Amino acid sequence: MSDTANKPVIGFIGVGFMGHGMAANIMKGGYSLVVKGNRNREPVEDLLARGATEAATPREMAMACDIIHICLSNSPQVEGVIRGADGILASGKAGLIVIDTSTADPTSTKGLAEELAAKGMTLVDAPLGRTPKEAEAGTLDAMVGADADTFATVRPVIDCWSGNITHIGPVGSAHQMKLIMNFIGMGYAALYGEALALAAKVGLAPQTVQEVIGGSRMSNGFFDSFMQYAVGRDRDAHKFSITNASKDVRYVSNMATAAGVVNPMGAAIRNYFAQVEAQGNGADYVPMMSDHIAAMNGVDLGALVEKNRK
Structure with missing residues (x-):
């Protein structure tokens, strides 16, 4: 893996109400974190002060990370960070795992999973239950869609921000x-x-x-x-x-x-x-x-x- 502690480097896109607490708890779990913020700089600056680094684009983040979390508002936004000109797909980073924690359209999720797989990347859907209060506490509910091997790989990271994890089935089923x-x-x-x-x-x-x-x-x-x-x-x-x-x-x-x-x-x-x-x-x-x-x-x-x- 990419750091001296043999832990994957984690990226996080979307550090809003839910994402900020999740990202902070990933850092508490001993992982190096790369973030990409939006217009609200306050949660980004807070995470940078805790030791995170910032990527300018999803493509740049993909090149620096082993696992990327996405926590955005809807499927068009998720599609944008994956398919955009400077998106995750454009990195060509074989072996990258993308965890989409957004509440998304399952049809979109399955299509994105196929596109990422064609580039040697893996999509996991892991939408959230509960509220920003539990996000900060690291006790969210997580529903996970992934094959068994991928689930085993990402579970230690999801454990950082979740108090209750359910493996639902294949990709798309969690959404x-x-x-x-x-x-x-x-x-x-x-x-x-x-x-x-x-x-x-x-x-x-x-x-x-x-x-x-x-x-x-x-x-x-x-x-x-x-x-x-x-x-x-x-x-x-x-x-x-x-x-x-x-x-x-x-x-x-x-x-x-x-x-x-x-x-x-x-x-x-x-x-x-x-x-x-x-x-x-x-x-x-x-x-x-x-x-x-x-x-x-x-x-x-x-x-x-x-x-x-x-």
Whole structure:
């Protein structure tokens, strides 16, 4: 391998809400790290101060690394860093492993895997579960799509940032599983938002919904973080944008269409997110769907929460 400790050199493209913590934990694991940032320099500068180095292009990173992580917002962005003129493919770096931790379109993933394989490179899909809080703590959930030998190679690196790793199957399967996860999660967001609006219209306080459901067997981690904003008004409870969520439910719709699956609930969820995004609120975080769905029903949820504080 490339460093004196016989550990692979790791690259990381996309050190945003999730990527920063993941990259920092890779360094804590004793790996040399090369980063490529975007417009927000703060997380990049933080990692450089910890000892990382910076690459100007994905091609340059590929030449310096053994394994590259990609943590971006969508498949077009992933395709750009792989297929671009100064992209990973342009490096011709045989033996390179690329780990795509984005929530991506599985059809795109499988196509990229074939293109990389033709150049002697390997693509692994390893999308994430949980939030930036767990990214910083190194306790994310990881779903991994790879053959058995590649999985064994990358697992020690993924262990640095994950507390729960599941080998799903071949490349592409983890992105399929992630879409199933986000279909459920964004379905919760739409359902909880609508339930809060309905409760408000019939005279039930948001705090009552949180207390009753939160203390029942219908509670779950997503309910807790959603209500941490909807009732607790903590803006940072789940830092995942509505724009990204809207993209994910569109990918779910595409997957359902390709599989010939009847998906009316998916369509309803997608329409909620599409409407809120179209109204110019895509930069808000997913739990803020509660405010927007309430507003569609003539309810100011924030004011109602304040009115019912004990």
